[in-house]
Amino acid sequence: MSYEILMAAIPIVWDGLWLTLVITLSAFVLGQVVALPLAMAADARSRFVSAPARAYIFFVRGSPMLVQLFIIYYGLGSLEAVRDSIFWPILKEPLGCAILAVGLNSAAYMGALLRGAISQVPDGQGEAARTLGLSPWQTLTRVTLPQAYRYVLPVLGNEITLVMKASSLASAVTVVEMTGAARALVARTYAPFEVFTVAGALYLMLALGFAALFRAIERKTAIPGLSGNDA
Amino acid sequence: MFDVIAPYATQLLLGLLLTLKVALGSFVLGLVLAVLCAPLTQSRRNPLRKVLDLYVTVIRGVPELLVIFLIFYGGTIVLTKLSGSYFEVDALTAGIVALGAVAFAYLLEILRAALQSIPAGQREAALVLGLSRRQMFVHVILPQMLQRALPGLGNQWLIVLKESALVSIVGLEELMRKSVIAAGATHHPLTFYLSAACLYVAVSALSSAIFAQAEQRLTPVQR
Numbered sequence: 001m002s003y004e005i006l007m008a009a010i011p012i013v014w015d016g017l018w019l020t021l022v023i024t025l026s027a028f029v030l031g032q033v034v035a036l037p038l039a040m041a042a043d044a045r046s047r048f049v050s051a052p053a054r055a056y057i058f059f060v061r062g063s064p065m066l067v068q069l070f071i072i073y074y075g076l077g078s079l080e081a082v083r084d085s086i087f088w089p090i091l092k093e094p095l096g097c098a099i100l101a102v103g104l105n106s107a108a109y110m111g112a113l114l115r116g117a118i119s120q121v122p123d124g125q126g127e128a129a130r131t132l133g134l135s136p137w138q139t140l141t142r143v144t145l146p147q148a149y150r151y152v153l154p155v156l157g158n159e160i161t162l163v164m165k166a167s168s169l170a171s172a173v174t175v176v177e178m179t180g181a182a183r184a185l186v187a188r189t190y191a192p193f194e195v196f197t198v199a200g201a202l203y204l205m206l207a208l209g210f211a212a213l214f215r216a217i218e219r220k221t222a223i224p225g226l227s228g229n230d231a
Numbered sequence: 232m233f234d235v236i237a238p239y240a241t242q243l244l245l246g247l248l249l250t251l252k253v254a255l256g257s258f259v260l261g262l263v264l265a266v267l268c269a270p271l272t273q274s275r276r277n278p279l280r281k282v283l284d285l286y287v288t289v290i291r292g293v294p295e296l297l298v299i300f301l302i303f304y305g306g307t308i309v310l311t312k313l314s315g316s317y318f319e320v321d322a323l324t325a326g327i328v329a330l331g332a333v334a335f336a337y338l339l340e341i342l343r344a345a346l347q348s349i350p351a352g353q354r355e356a357a358l359v360l361g362l363s364r365r366q367m368f369v370h371v372i373l374p375q376m377l378q379r380a381l382p383g384l385g386n387q388w389l390i391v392l393k394e395s396a397l398v399s400i401v402g403l404e405e406l407m408r409k410s411v412i413a414a415g416a417t418h419h420p421l422t423f424y425l426s427a428a429c430l431y432v433a434v435s436a437l438s439s440a441i442f443a444q445a446e447q448r449l450t451p452v453q454r
Contacts, residue, residue: 062389062432064396066407067424074414075421161292168294172400179297192304200293200301207292 005194009185013198016181020206023099023167023177028160030103035110036145042115053111060108065166069101073173098170106163113155117148150221157214161207178202235422239413243423246409247430249323253405254395256327258388261334268335269342269376270368283339290336295329295394302329303401326398334391341383345376378449385442389435396431406430 041053060068076082076091083092090096121144129139171180182199186192236243271279290298306320306328349372357367377384399407410427414420 058436059428059432062435063428064393064407064431066396066399067410067428067431070411070414071421071424071428075424078418078420165292165294168296169397171296179294179300182297183300186300186304190308192301192308196297196301196305199297200289203294203297204289204292 001193001197002191005189005191006198009182009189009191009195009198012185013178013182013195013202016176016178016199017202017206019095019170019175019177020164020167020179020203023095023102023170023175024160024164024206026099027102027106027167028163030099031106031110031159031163034104034107035114038107038111039114039118042111043118057108057112060105061112065101065105066169066172068105069098069169069173072101072104073097094170094173094175098167098173098175102163102166102169105166106159109162110152110159113152114148117151118144120151121147150223153214153218153221157211157218160210160214164203164206164210232422235417235419236426239409239417239423242409242413243406243426243430246404246406247434249403249405250392250395250407250431251434253323253326253330253398253403254388254392257330257334257395258391260327260331261338261387261391262384264331264335265338265342266373268339269346270372272339272343273346287336287340290333295333296397296400298333299326299329299397299401302332322398322401322403325401326395326403330391330394330398333394334387337387337390338384341380341387342376345380345383346372348379349375381442381446381449385439385446388438388442392434392438393431 038053038056041049042057044050044053072091073094082088090100125143125147126139129143134142167177168179170177171183174180176184178199182195185195189195268279268283271277272283274280303320303322303325306325307318310318310320353371353375354367357371358364362370395405396407399405399411402408404412406427410423414423417423
């Protein structure tokens with residue numbers, strides 16, 4: 001371990017930090033946005049809705065994210081129909097593909113989780129809401145989801161850390177986020193311990209930051225009188 | 232589509248075999264270490280416990296890919312220094328060690344929780360019956376711990392299986408790398424990446440079925 005290299009590595013790896021953050025936050029938001037309709041579709045009464053949603057969850061959870069990233073980046077780009085479509089500006093960029101791959105992957109895991117959380121809310125609550133004259137939409141947004149999300153909140157903190165770790169895969173499609181920056185620096189300096197220690201420490205800092213943030217959200221949204229966060 | 236895959240079918244299957252080797256190797260490595268270290272997580276005084284806690288926190292917060300790079304590039308430097316001449320770590324060893332080290336942290340957490348769920352009475356009863364501490368662990372605690380940990384172990388196996396694809400980035404010719412090569416040679420990336428994905432899904436589904444079966448088999452033990 002050389003102190004000078006360690007110090008010299010910090011600003012260079014730090015440059016990759018913002019891209020790591022961009023991928024992590026965009027992919028996390030994308031994952032959350034897709035997860036809810038996915039979870040509801042998987043439990044829909046119509047088979048034509050539930051079967052594709054379940055198949056999606058099954059396939060995405062069953063294969064490596066790297067394959068999914070390559071399917072999106074190299075695979076879709078090889079189709080002429082895709083190159084002519086309105087999605088091409090996103091799909092031709094490695095950054096856009098990385099966000100899409102990580103986000104859609106996270107959506108499958110979150111979708112499965114939300115399905116479980118929604119089924120945790122007792123049926124009686126939905127019946128009671130209907131009796132009180134709430135529309136299905138109101139029941140969902142005012143009764144079911146607030147409870148389901150409190151239930152998954154501890155896992156959400158975990159999920160954003162997993163998404164952050166997954167963002168390192170973007171380096172495989174030439175995005176110079178933190179892992180990519182670190183690897184390029186190792187190729188130049190041949191000092192893997194110093195450089196990867198710096199990168200590891202920055203990742204750890206982010207992970208601990210996310211954990212603290214979600215614990216704070218949990219405390220803020222806890223319902224007084226209910227123990228912990230589970231309703 | 233089939234005539235594109237056919238010439239590469241053997242290569243893909245060879246890759247799958249290597250994928251299984253990496254995944255199985257690192258899972259077993261991680262599991263053995265975790266079983267050996269699990270009792271340490273229960274002792275209040277042992278300073279090693281603090282070290283393990285720190286290790287788990289670090290591994291949980293750092294990307295697997297970074298660990299693979301560290302072992303792959305770092306291992307070469309360490310071994311070259313130790314042996315005196317240039318010594319390169321091969322991607323297979325680096326992959327198994329790196330993913331094993333990561334799996335160890337997660338498996339340790341799983342076993343820790345399983346261990347905690349075993350009532351203290353079991354331990355006390357074993358000691359009262361005259362079993363040595365070692366016998367108690369091997370014959371009383373270990374079987375119950377593994378049985379309770381089974382769902383978690385199955386889940387972690389699936390994670391390790393999928394993470395093994397990352398080792399392709401340092402050049403190991405497992406399933407993922409074989410598909411990259413075939414995709415490059417034929418200019419049919421979608422075909423090959425989808426085939427690879429299907430093979431992974433098939434192994435995942437098969438493993439899930441096996442673990443579900445094992446769980447069912449072992450459940451009657453618990454009254």
